[in-house]
Amino acid sequence: MTSMRVPLFTELGLYLVGSLMIYQLQTRYNNLTDERDQLQTRYNNLTRERDQLQTRYNNLTDERDQLQTRYNNLTRERDQLQTRYNNLTKEKGHIQANKINISQCVHLCSSTGQYCQEGWRYFDSSLYFLSTEKKTWEESRQDCLERGADLVIINSREEQTFVFNLHLRAWIGLTDSVTEGTWKWVDGTSLTTGYWSAGQPDDRGQEDCAEIYFSKDDPVTTWNDDKCGTNHNWICENVV
Incomplete structure (x- = not known):
């Protein structure tokens, strides 16, 4: 049997076709690699x-x-401020009403020396309110403020004697609660002349507020320091 030999140009053609396919595959591979990247x-x-x-x-x-x-937070602050404003407006109305009532009784008090309306009494250009109940020092002061006044400030021996003769054991407007040992009146002025009882103030157990005793013999040695949270009567003063 005679063997058949592939012509040389046919082998060359196959080689070229194979090379072309490899080139195309390599190109596609490279392209795919670029696309992947x-x-x-x-x-x-x-x-x-x-x-x-x-x-x-x-x-x-x-x-x-x-x-x-x-x-x-701002909404809460606004509501709190509104509430405080409303309360202050009410307090202002109460104070104005009390001032009107006080002014109306000044003439009667100054001319007769008798007790004024609603518990007020007149002495030396001031009106004094005598409480009939007992409260702490702070509560007593708040009551005075609501009446258009403040806790009594004693400026002279004569005023001390007058307050003593009101026959009360009562809070007065004197405290050292801000700085221990430095007694100041409620208007911020420092105490210059005191009418303390013997051995007072002794500050036993944070006694930072002053009261006046009626049950002492000498009217000008009747002050005592006591705990501000104690309940006592009180005396308000309104200078008119």
Whole structure:
């Protein structure tokens, strides 16, 4: 049997076809590799953008929550201020009404020396209110303020004798609650002349508020320091 030999040009053609296919495959491989790298880059970029957006979202959420908190706080402060304003308006009305009542009885008190209306008494250009109940020093002062007055300030021996003769054990407008040992009147002035009982003030157990005793023999040695939370009668003064 005679063997058949592939012509040389046919072998060359096959070689060229194979080389072309390899080249095309390599080109496609390279292209796919480039596309993969580009897609990977785009994926990485999108991931970074997503993370940045998530961070911005979280930051905006935190800012929103902080603003909401500030808004709530401001709303509460506004409501508190409104309540304080309403209370002060009511107190102002009470004080004005009490001042009118006090002014109406000044003439009667100054001309007769008798007790004024609603527990007030007149002495040396001042009106004095004598309580019929007992309260702490702070509560007593608040009652005086609501009456358009304040706890009594004793400026002279004569006034001390007058207050003594009111026959009360009562709070007066003197305290060292701000600075221990520094006694000041409710108008902020420092005590210059005191009418303390012997051995007083002794500050036994934070006794920071002053009272006057009637049950002493000498009217000008009748003050005592006591705990401000103790309940006593009190005396208000309104200079007219």
